[in-house]
């Protein structure tokens with residue numbers, strides 16, 4: 001197939017293309033389209049990075065992949081398929097995360113531009129910072145259903161990906177999830193948390209047991225249960241759910257009795273909760289509704305049928321055993337990662353969510369519906385991906401012609417607007433936010449917190465969650481005192497110390513850097529007695545996200561799992577679209593590299 005037809009582009013562009021080097025990040029729905037376009041346009045040198053392998057669910061739109069490729073590296077297969085269109089292109093495929101420290105600033109610097117075709121904010125933030133550091137243009141793309149967007153990010157000329165705070169991630173109060181669910185999604189989030197507690201990465205924010213600190217139940221919370229329940233029941237004694245499950249050898253009956261019997265009785269004892277609500281009904285393993293109601297009696301696809309409680313319990317038992325076996329086969333300390341496309345993981349969440357829904361008189365859902373809700377699936381539309389990828393490659397051509405000012409953002413709308421437009425371009429480039437804590441010439445941000453209460457561990461979380469850092473190091477400005485080190489173990493002994501205890505006070509400035517991202521920011525501490533956790537403060541006009549429940553979603557289209565927030569008074573909030581994203585891989589942060597970033601003269605705060 002002829003990929004480059006002489007005379008199609010003017011000489012200047014033809015030459016610029018011939019001398020170009022492009023990095024494509026992501027070989028999914030948009031990435032495959034971009035790669036195909038680049039190859040057919042005659043781009044001679046392309047590197048493509050994707051951490052994932054091909055799933056059968058990708059095949060409907062990621063047309064560089066076929067059935068025989070399932071399980072293989074996306075980047076490698078995308079390369080091989082694209083080469084069949086134009087074997088003369090030099091394509092280098094990396095089956096890897098772009099966040100890996102193998103791809104540092106010097107790696108980025110070798111390219112004329114980067115084209116992002118990602119599906120999560122963590123990776124997008126990272127590439128944004130790398131392109132700013134390397135001072136190369138980044139073409140950002142995203143779709144959500146029929147909507148899409150292409151945006152140029154160029155240091156000093158346009159907004160960066162982080163110039164404006166992203167809409168908050170949809171969140172649910174922790175006590176709704178743990179004590180008083182009222183919608184199917186509450187039960188689905190609970191079930192995903194349970195998966196993590198039992199088999200995944202344990203997170204104290206994902207506790208699934210009754211929340212005795214629920215302000216609504218204040219006073220008598222669980223008191224009667226504490227009196228009547230012994231530790232034998234397993235739910236009153238505060239031990240890790242994982243440790244307890246492991247002691248019982250993940251016995252499905254025991255797990256079921258604790259989670260859906262004892263814990264529910266414990267909740268019932270928090271009487272204030274049920275004054276205005278219908279109380280839950282505990283279930284007993286040996287007496288479940290729906291026995292003798294086999295699958296065969298139902299019509300429709302198995303996944304689209306709602307299971308009886310009896311079936312749920314069976315699936316619960318089977319999936320528990322399968323997941324336990326999977327966990328056992330892994331090296332000590334390893335854990336499972338929930339994946340909607342992994343059968344046992346999806347079965348487990350469907351069964352647990354429905355059992356809990358039944359207990360709380362919430363409508364049950366089919367496995368198909370739960371998969372879509374639990375995976376935050378927004379249908380990916382092949383044509384939207386193709387359009388956005390086409391626009392992205394046109395923008396790449398603009399850039400190569402030196403027409404940066406023409407590279408305004410373009411929005412693909414799901415429907416024509418009142419002007420009859422389906423593609424809506426911005427009139428001008430969007431100027432950078434001079435107060436941006438990422439792309440400003442001297443990035444600076446204030447952190448409002450109560451220094452008497454905020455611990456160094458919290459501070460680390462604030463840098464990770466609030467400033468989107470991967471491996472923060474923090475030094476007291478002017479003193480060279482290391483308060484946080486990304487070097488494992490170096491400052492961990494101070495984790496529980498408050499900022500006041502380590503000598504920081506109102507107005508103290510920290511220089512915080514992330515070696516992985518080539519990013520440094522000055523953080524000024526602001527003492528706020530009333531602050532329960534922490535809050536970033538930039539320009540007074542720009543509200544910044546705060547901790548946990550306000551943490552920016554990795555998927556601004558709501559593609560992330562809603563997270564429970566710490567406060568019960570917090571209302572759920574839907575997010576608006578910014579860069580539109582597909583699904584989120586929930587990719588874990590990479591391990592920080594072994595290194596000492598801070599200067600030799602810096603000493604580590606040691607208060608032990």
Ligand SMILES: Nc1ncnc2c1ncn2[C@@H]1O[C@H](COP(=O)(O)OP(=O)(O)OP(=O)(O)O)[C@@H](O)[C@H]1O
Pocket residue numbers: 025026027028029030031049050051052055057058074096097098099117118119120123380582583584585587
């Ligand atoms: N840190 C990362 N490094 C490299 N590639 C990444 C990273 N994070 C995400 N990706 C890749 O970006 C691509 C995004 O593509 P897309 O949105 O079509 O998602 P998908 O995983 O292929 O599809 P779906 O989520 O619908 O199953 C994926 O192939 C994903 O593996």
Ligand SMILES: [Zn+2]
Pocket residue numbers: 159160161162163164432433436437438439440
């Ligand atoms: Zn910025």
